[in-house]
Amino acid sequence: MKKSLAAGILGLSLAATGMAQAEPVKIGVITTLSGGGAGLGIDMRDAFTLAIKQSGNKEVELVVEDDAQKPELAVQIAEKMIQSDKVDLLTGIIWSNLAMAVVPNAVAQDIIYLSPNAGPSALAGANCNKNYFNVAYQNDNFHEAMGQYANQDYKKTFILAPNYPAGKDSLTGFKRYYKGELAGEIYTQVGQTDYAAEIAQIRDSGADSVFFFLPGGMGIAFMKQYAQSGVTIPVMGPAFSFDQDMLPAIGDAALGVKNSASWSKDLDNEASKAFVEAFKAEYNRLPSVYAAQSWDTANLILSALSKASVKDKDAFRAALKAADFKSVRGDFTFNTNNHPIQNVYVREVVREGDVLTNKIIATAFEKHGDAYAEQCKM
């Protein structure tokens, strides 16, 4: 009797998920697959497609397009995906300036957008939106963690970031928790490849440490030139400057550098281990934070699809907000502004065999939200 009841319930629940799955869902993925930022977008896309593939959900259809890290192109792609592809959900954007160009317009057309990376402050506070879910972080978060951590060792830090929304959020976040003095504060150009002029100023500033946020090729160029310049002031930064996509190109110059992230491949939980194994098996390389966030984004979508129809926007939004999925980051919940509440860790670059990677050495924040949530009236 018990057995048949259990089987009956199992059958029912299978039928329920089966019903939800039977309905086709179209997800538009706009990400950076060419140019200097391509490594980030490719990790994003690869993890996302792998998560969908592993779920065995045949009804999810992906439309993937390359934004070439250009806001105007991203806007065109988003319009095309909404108007002619008729996508149900949008995701994928890596860069905050592209997110600022696409997201407000898309959510205004009642399209749900899930961010696997960019989390500009302008979308987290007063301009938050019920259709905008950030599965990654609010931009300030990683930088806040590094500011907090820097207080232990440093009194006079030189800070620099590119001149775009995430760069401004970065330095704002760092300064929010850093109590020491600033030896200098520089905004560089987005896509800048030569940092000789900035490094000369760092050398001259009398700083005891350098905090920098330079994702992708910018960070590689900076770190190489910094190591070659002979300046020995210790550096630190968010994971974006020292992640798996960049370490091979930076080389040994990165060894020992502290950086902050919500995830690292040595994080001790089942979901994370399974993810790292699956990613390595499929692509023969280690995943980055971008890949981890994107994996979570895909799994969040899958969890919501198993509960509600994507056509029923209210029910689907509620299912997303419940965040009922196994995050590779461990505990994960949504704040009132649909941005994560999560732990942020400090990692150190280490050598494992002949690959450079990161390992966690401290927890900077537990269950950390963001500074803008209270301005969000939703």
Place this chain on the structure above:
Amino acid sequence: MSIALLIEQLLNGLQLGVMLFLMAAGLTLIFGVMGLINLAHGSLYMVGAFACAAVAAATGSFWIGLVASLVAAAAAGAIVEVAVIRKLYERDHLDQVLATFALILIFSEGTRWLFGSFPLYLDIPPLLQGAVPLPGGGRYQLYRLAIIGVGIVVAIGLYLLISRTRLGMRIRAGESDREMIAALGVDIRTLYTVVFALGAALAGLAGALVGALQSVQVGMGEPVLILAFVVIVIGGIGSIKGALLGAILVGVVDTMGRFLLPKALALAMPAAQAGLIGGALASMLIYLVMAVILAVRPSGLFAAQS
């Protein structure tokens, strides 16, 4: 702000200028001699960087990589000239821009297909690692000094080539009157291929030299290409001397602008804001300089053809 810092920044500006000169010299020669706008010049720069990184990784020697970059970029240039560019000389500039833009896409995707999307690693050779002392107590990276040296050698070499050799004479003749030099029995087709390969080799050299400082990745050539065009417009199209002076002007103005503007603004406003506004202004500075120079001398500082 110390004297050492100022000297270091001037050297940084000079080094950027020299690197731009290597790009602009080829671009301006090709435009001057053949009347061709070559947008794919940045791709040849990328080819040089990838060839150097790949060969250096395989052989363990940066120097073999450097030779490989020259050979690969010159070969790529010659092949492209024979296969595509040759058919464009008689067309107008719009067709040339379209075709060479297509070449950018082909080179980028081809490189991505061969090497993948992740940046390659290329380090400076052990011989040139380290820094040398500067007057005033500063230090300057030896490798960047070497780049300045290479630029000076190339500038002198190009000057001698163009003013003292038979090939140079033909190039000058090709610049001033294409039909006449062909009528006099000079093989203009081979001359064009040689000039194109020479320009390509210089771009490849720049790519390899800079690849060791920055990251070797797909699309690395396009930002430099824009600056190189600014340089030849300022210098006067077709003039090597103009390219040299234009390149150094752009390099120094850009570097000093990025360095001094935020500092100057910081006297009048909070540092964070000065950094933001100064940074934004600095990125416009070379275009402002270009606009001013064009207003005063519409055909550039040293226009070859009047």
